[in-house]
Amino acid sequence: MVAREIVSAFVNRRSELNSRRPVVVYYITNGLRVAHQNSGRLVAGLRKTTEHDLVSPAERLSLILKTPRLRGPVELFALTPATSFPGDAMPSTEGRVDERVFLLGIMRRALPDVARAIPVKLLRRRAGDATWQKACARIAPQVATLPESLLQTFRKAMRDEFGHSLRNIGTVIEQTSPRMLLTQLRRALSHAALLHHPPDLVILDEFQKYRHMVTKQGCNDRLISALYNGQNGKPPAVLLLSGTPYPSAGDDARQQLFDLLAFLKGDEKFSKDLAAQFRDFGELLQAIAQAASETRHQAELAAKASVLRDAIQRMMTTVMARTERHTLDAPVSDFKTPHCTAPLSEADLKVYRGLIDQFLPKDGGDALAYWLSVPLPAQALGARYQAWKRRNRVALTGPKLNAGAVARLEQPSAWPHPKLRALHQIASPASLALPWIAPTLRWWDLHGAWKKQAPEKLLVFSRFKATPQSIAALTSYTVDATELRAAHSNYRHGRQATRLQPGKPQMPLFALFHPSPFLATVSDPLAAGVPCSLDKIRRKLRAQIVLALSGKNVELPHKRTRARRSTHRPVWKVLAAIERLLEHTQLVRNGWKDIAQRDMSARTMRDAWLAVEPLEALSAPELDDLVEMALSAPGVLCARALRRHYPDALSSTELPKLTALTWSGLRVYLDEPVFWAKWKKRAMVDSIHKLMVDGCFESVLDEHFWMRSSTIDGGAPELAKDLAKTFQLSAGSFTFQVLERNGKRADKGIRISCHAAVPFGGTDDQDYSKLVRKPSQSDRAPARSDELRTAFNTPFWPHVLASTSVGQEGLDFHTWCSRVAHWDLCPTPVELEQREGRVTRYGGLAVRRVLAAKLCAEAFRADAHTPTL
Structure with missing residues (x-):
């Protein structure tokens, strides 16, 4: 800044x-x-x-x-x-x-x-x-x-x-x-x-x-x-x-400060004068402490010290300025530091015993550090750790990850690691299973799972590189086992299941993710006021649609005969007929051109959409359907939110990017088995509508576009392409080693997908890539660290990012995260500041929440034409 x-x-x-x-x-x-x-x-x-x-x-x-x-x-x-x-x-x-x-x-x-x-x-x-x-x-x-x-x-x-x-x-x-x-x-x-x-x-x-x-x-x-x-x-x-x-302690800490001052001023005499004043100030402080029994003399010394302090500050401020993060007395929970207890269990000690048996006596001291930090260390450490490479070739005892249990989506009643159990209480699997976190400023009340327990992002810092990988894999698997087991008995089949991939044309699905130029242009829920009830918003959207169709030679519901007021065609036919009426045919054709060239099913659906005759009449049930589409169809919400920040989003040249975002990006992202595991199979369309409303999706998207538009290369025109990359992210996997009875490592390990939680930096490691990816498994490379950071700085998955502190100085993770978990304690105050500085930054989620709480009423006052927050 x-x-x-x-x-x-x-x-x-x-x-x-x-x-x-x-x-x-x-x-x-x-x-x-x-x-x-x-x-x-x-x-x-x-x-x-x-x-x-x-x-x-x-x-x-x-x-x-x-x-x-x-x-x-x-x-x-x-x-x-x-x-x-x-x-x-x-x-x-x-x-x-x-x-x-x-x-x-x-x-x-x-x-x-x-x-x-x-x-x-x-x-x-x-x-x-x-x-x-x-x-x-x-x-x-x-x-x-x-x-x-x-x-x-x-x-x-x-x-x-x-x-x-x-x-x-x-x-x-x-x-x-x-x-x-x-x-x-x-x-x-x-x-x-x-x-x-x-x-x-x-x-x-x-x-x-x-x-x-x-x-x-x-x-x-x-x-x-x-x-x-x-x-x-x-x-x-x-x-x-x-x-x-400069260092906060050590023999050369003070000298580094004065060397820095000399560099900034370009004058060694300046730093020598300051050094002398610092020395005098220190002697005054000691004298004040020694004069505790002489009140008057102590006051005189304090006055001298105050004058000298001010003189030092005046000199230093000619070359230095300091900004503080005002968090200690902040009245919001985002700036509090809760301490979590993680009691040991008998299973935890058995894991430690098993690791000690694996390690040579000379490596026994390292075993304690690994056990305290790495969940399931004997299976997670791997060949990059020398102590693991030269281990005893004996059978692994104690609790362990079992390939058969993983294949059946089974999980232990409690993971044998105290910190992991505490983490899953802070970031519960049910909340991590939601596809986005709640917006800072809600346009209406949250519903469903978001109302019960809205997800929060979490940045986890640890000591060893194996720790983030084990945390991410076991947390993601816990989400899978919690959400998928009701519908699937096989881990691989459950992870590969799809609902939103149309093997044959499905026009309702096409309509859901179609960025309709008509609805995105004529409807705006913000016109009803914020915050607002859903009933009032629906009435406002209804009025906007009726107004847009007035004077277009369309027989509207109140003008139709009683016998024809109940006509109820599929909403996709109605919306396609309106766009045909308003001469959007060529625009829609161009918007879907790139996708139609690659996807025969999408081409068939686009052609069916364009073949519908222009609208002549609209019934009341059909108008109700249009209102729901305007309120909660993902394609419309994406188009409307992007158009607020990039007015040309629906132009003939830009619509293909928006269509790629909705169809190739958002649809693919929402086709995550965890998200729809509990939907009724025949109620897919209704479930998606409900998802959009329950989690205030458009509000989330609007906030994301606003935050991202000022930092993305290329500005607002690149917003759609940028978010589509996040939706298509492949976070990779982590493989736990399987140790046979003779202590040797089995050729095939237990491969766990990472999604809701991911390790930061792990997929860049060559050894890690060799462990988790085989040529026969996938041609799609795991995401690089920059891509993971970009994805974490959106309201979407991943919700947990686990990392070591090494190399993260200066990187930003604050856009949608206000929480840091110190998995392993910081060795120095400097590292503590660096860790917490990743999320307590200008424009971060914690800051926006404070502003929203204080300024919401003013930003959306009744006489304002547009929000000003």
């Missing part, structure tokens, strides 16, 4: 100077996940002012020179220290193929003798022939158009990097390892980019992770020095962001 406002301020100042040059921003953070997440948000407020891209596709300095310049008011580069500033403080890497191809190309133009001396195989490294040739063909035109000024800059950067050795590059190649030589070449290319494309603003996010870039020694590095030198003697502005900018 702070960085975004500063970027906007720079743009405003540049416009006041009538400068056409964009503000060049280098946003540097520790990992690409955070860079991808935040780069769009930094310029979100500026997207409405320009049609140009604002975030460069170049993800590292060495690729900037080959990337076309942006023409908007901002040119933002999202970079990481490891890939853009290689050097002594960062591990040497070979770089990407595109980098090495570009290096070869620019050397051939700027330094042909050097290019001839360097073997091509040194630059190719492990790239295959096809990969290398494609990259060469792709980059050759870019190299050919490089201006001479840029080539001159690259020559200078190469001389700075290699010195006089550049004249005898052959000797350098002989005496330098290929990895180190590539690092030097990449440094030269990055240096040239900095000289040719200096920043106006440098943002260092979570800089404590790469502190060398703000130290005196680190700034002596040529690349880092060039970053801060700027152009023509004018250095860029530098903004440092961190929730934990």
Whole structure:
């Protein structure tokens, strides 16, 4: 939020100077996940002012020179220290193929003798022939158009990097390892980019992770020095962001603070003066404590300390500002910390005994830590843990996951892990079985399962990497066993069952997910007021539909003869006839064109829809059906919600995206066996209508689109495509090991699908992928971590995301989650802040709930034409 406002301020100042040059921003953070997440948000407020891209596709300095310049008011580069500033403080890497191809190309133009001396195989490294040739063909035109000024800059950067050795590059190649030589070449290319494309603003996010870039020694590095030198003697502005900018304890904690202050001020005397004042302040505090029996003297000391404290604060605020998360005294449950007790059972101890028997004596100390954290550790740890690999080859005793029981959808009366039992009380299987969480601002009262126990998202942090995978798999299986067993006796068959996949044409199903241009345009439940009763909303929708059909040569119910008022055709025929009457035929045909080309059943249903004759008359029962469609048909709700945030959603060019969202996205998502396990088979359509109403689906969707529109790359036009990806997510599986009587691992483990709960980061692990996916099982790869995070930041599945704390600094999980579970205790206060900081953030669910509670009446006051919340 702070960085975004500063970027906007720079743009405003540049416009006041009538400068056409964009503000060049280098946003540097520790990992690409955070860079991808935040780069769009930094310029979100500026997207409405320009049609140009604002975030460069170049993800590292060495690729900037080959990337076309942006023409908007901002040119933002999202970079990481490891890939853009290689050097002594960062591990040497070979770089990407595109980098090495570009290096070869620019050397051939700027330094042909050097290019001839360097073997091509040194630059190719492990790239295959096809990969290398494609990259060469792709980059050759870019190299050919490089201006001479840029080539001159690259020559200078190469001389700075290699010195006089550049004249005898052959000797350098002989005496330098290929990895180190590539690092030097990449440094030269990055240096040239900095000289040719200096920043106006440098943002260092979570800089404590790469502190060398703000130290005196680190700034002596040529690349880092060039970053801060700027152009023509004018250095860029530098903004440092961190929730934990220096250690809270340790011998060097105070020194790191003063080194940081010296960097920010650019003046070592400033930090030395502050250090002296801190020392004096500390001595005053000690003197106050020692003067406890001398009230007057203590008061004098306190007054001096107060004056000195204010002086320190005034000096520090010239370079630092601190924002606090105001949560401790917040009057809402989202900011409370309930403590859960997890009593041990006899089964828990038997699991521990079984693990101890498996481990060698020297690994017995590790067994306790694994048992405390990992559910069913003997079957979940696997080959990535050395203690498990060198275990005793003896039979596993105690409670265990049994393949036969899983196949029959059986579960123990209580899982043999105290934390897992506590988790399932906090996030019950019944609530996790619901397809979305309740909206912040409900347009009407929740009903059904949402009224009984609306689901809440939960972010779980643990210590070991096996823990999230075991938590996610066992929690998802508990949901399956709880919901599916009434209708299925087989786990695999239950997971593969479908209800919403039309093997043959089903026009009621088609109508449900059809984004009707008519109903989405003429109806709006918000016109009845919010919050409001469903009866009042239905009356309002009825009036809107009647008004829209008035003057269209349609015989409406009150004008029909008594004998014809009870005519009752299927609602799909009525709606299709209305759209034919209003000349939406070509629009509907185009909207379903892409799906109809891939799906013969969908094509047949679309053609049947378009073949209906125009509407001439409407009966009262048919009008009632239209009202229900307007209120709770998923396709209509998606179209109406998207249209509020993207008015062109129903245009001929955009309707195919919306149709893909409803038919290929939402329909597939709702065809989850857990969701419909308890529906009556012949009441599928009514059950979907009820689902939409009970959970206030349109309100949820409206809130999601509003939150997402400011952060998604491409803005509102990409909302439909973005959500469709979430609906099509494949979260993967986890396989528990089966240990035979002789202690050996069986070839086939127990594979459990993850859906309501998923492990974050586990599906990126190569070993994990080998465990859970076999070539014969599925061609669909499990979701990557970025995709899982995006899905978790929607109101839809997954509802539980389990992760380790490692690598999550700076990532956002707050959009639809306000709860963090500390499965394993934090080792430091810094890690505690980092964990809870994932959900207590600007615009998060907890914040929105407070605003909704306080401002609902004002936002939807009677004289307001549109909501203002």
